[in-house]
Amino acid sequence: MNTRAAIVELLHAGVSNHNIASEVSLGHRAIAAIRAELGLPNARAIKGPPQVDDLFWRRTQPVDGGHLAWTGHRNNTGVAAIRIGGRMYTARRIAFRLRWHREPAGRVTTSCDFDGCVHPDHVEDQPMRDQYTAIFGKAAA
CATH class of the missing domain: 3.90.75 (Homing Intron 3 (I-Ppo) Encoded Endonuclease; Chain A)
Structure with a gap:
């Protein structure tokens, strides 16, 4: 699974930007941009x-x-x-x-x-x- 696909799956599962960023070694702002692109609300x-x-x-x-x-x-x-x-x-x-x-x-x-x-x-x-x-x-x- 590529990194973007993994990020998308974790975003849909409700994982926070911070947790995903630490999991995939990517900045949380990059994760937030993907979340916004997908139209997903922030994780609760x-x-x-x-x-x-x-x-x-x-x-x-x-x-x-x-x-x-x-x-x-x-x-x-x-x-x-x-x-x-x-x-x-x-x-x-x-x-x-x-x-x-x-x-x-x-x-x-x-x-x-x-x-x-x-x-x-x-x-x-x-x-x-x-x-x-x-x-x-x-x-x-």
Whole structure:
């Protein structure tokens, strides 16, 4: 994947200009210019300590098919997670807040077929799954 394609993917995933700049070793103004060209709003911080979103992006790796693999810590049950100040934040819940700018209701699951994907566009909470079932029926779930 070329650098611009990686930047575009990270911008669409909600990563801040600063975090992308440090990830691809490019100035944040260049990232801001690409964001403006794409018409994307500035990234919003998620609930929790300010470093949670930064740590999330530092512990993920884009993979083929538009997925995002977790490269960081897993808790004692194997769930992708970040511990800050004695509190555990699961990667899927962080991804959900990055994408939807709200707290998830119920368990957050992956909506794609890539095992362990934590891409913000590929996670859903219980109300989203309930809505899908209401529209398409249980056989489609």
